[in-house]
Amino acid sequence: MNETEQPGQARFWQWSIAGPFFLVALIWGSTWLVIKDQIGSVPPSWSVTWRFIAAAIGMAVLALVRRESLRIDAAGLRIAALLGLTQFVMNFQFVYRAEHHLTSGIVAVFFALLVVPNAVLAWAVLKQPVTRGFIGGSLVAGAGIALLLLHEYRMAPPEGKVLAGIALTAAALLSASTANVLQASDAARRQPMIPLLVWAMAMGAVMDGLFAWVMEGPPQFDTRPSYIFGVLYLGLIGSVVTFPLYFRLLQRLGAGRGAYNGVMVPVIAMVLSTLFEGYRWSLLAAAGALLAMAGLVLALKARKPSR
Numbered sequence: 118m119n120e121t122e123q124p125g126q127a128r129f130w131q132w133s134i135a136g137p138f139f140l141v142a143l144i145w146g147s148t149w150l151v152i153k154d155q156i157g158s159v160p161p162s163w164s165v166t167w168r169f170i171a172a173a174i175g176m177a178v179l180a181l182v183r184r185e186s187l188r189i190d191a192a193g194l195r196i197a198a199l200l201g202l203t204q205f206v207m208n209f210q211f212v213y214r215a216e217h218h219l220t221s222g223i224v225a226v227f228f229a230l231l232v233v234p235n236a237v238l239a240w241a242v243l244k245q246p247v248t249r250g251f252i253g254g255s256l257v258a259g260a261g262i263a264l265l266l267l268h269e270y271r272m273a274p275p276e277g278k279v280l281a282g283i284a285l286t287a288a289a290l291l292s293a294s295t296a297n298v299l300q301a302s303d304a305a306r307r308q309p310m311i312p313l314l315v316w317a318m319a320m321g322a323v324m325d326g327l328f329a330w331v332m333e334g335p336p337q338f339d340t341r342p343s344y345i346f347g348v349l350y351l352g353l354i355g356s357v358v359t360f361p362l363y364f365r366l367l368q369r370l371g372a373g374r375g376a377y378n379g380v381m382v383p384v385i386a387m388v389l390s391t392l393f394e395g396y397r398w399s400l401l402a403a404a405g406a407l408l409a410m411a412g413l414v415l416a417l418k419a420r421k422p423s424r
Contacts, residue, residue: 146385171352205321218282258412
């Protein structure tokens with residue numbers, strides 16, 4: 118971010134914004150396939166723990182390569198602890214459990230609604246305005262997401278604890294939104310990005326491990342190559358590569374516009390599911406995807422969209 122650029126005022130259609138935006142969406146859109154392979158073979162709490170142990174180590178290596186000191190002040194440690202709890206513990210613990218009750222497609226589509234709590238919390242906490250262009254785009258995107266959810270619901274009729282799955286996904290959504298707004302705050306912006314993430318992931322991994330031990334017993338691991346690859350992919354590509362890019366986007370675009378990355382993720386996830394899982398598109402799903410993307414464009418083309 119250049120020195121004259123105010124928080125949340127960056128223009129989207131420049132390579133330094135659009136490039137990372139689409140790369141993060143592509144990577145996160147692929148993670149749902151990998152998470153699905155990990156559900157069931159190892160208790161979810163331990164899968165999340167291994168993921169963020171790998172992520173913390175990878176992020177520390179990135180800091181060393183960039184010759185950045187891992188030292189942060191007391192205020193930074195407090196922010197890292199909160200970020201670790203909300204983003205790397207609560208968010209992912211809820212998500213992995215939600216996928217026991219809902220299909221990964223429903224969870225991914227549900228997460229596209231991250232724009233709503235992000236914008237509301239950014240308005241309430243950071244005093245970042247919500248404009249008509251953002252509201253209009255959000256309504257259009259929301260209509261598209263509703264159609265995608267309806268399609269997914271029809272394709273995977275609810276069994277057993279569907280309401281529990283929805284509640285867990287909603288809890289994950291609120292946790293992620295809290296972390297997003299925290300990262301976009303002035304206090305977090307004053308901290309060095311990579312060292313802050315190293316500490317947040319490390320603290321998150323410790324909290325995940327303690328929670329896993331209490332809930333699931335001693336450490337459990339799966340030696341299947343696909344599981345090991347999944348842990349490394351989610352930890353390194355899905356976290357070390359993406360989170361610095363995403364949190365920088367939040368700082369430059371603002372929590373509201375930055376969350377529109379989540380609108381693209383389920384569409385990408387569904388395209389990949391079509392290629393690798395035989396996902397069957399319907400008129401309803403296609404209409405939903407088009408409406409979601411139209412809402413994204415409408416919001417981002419606004420001259421002074423929501424921060």
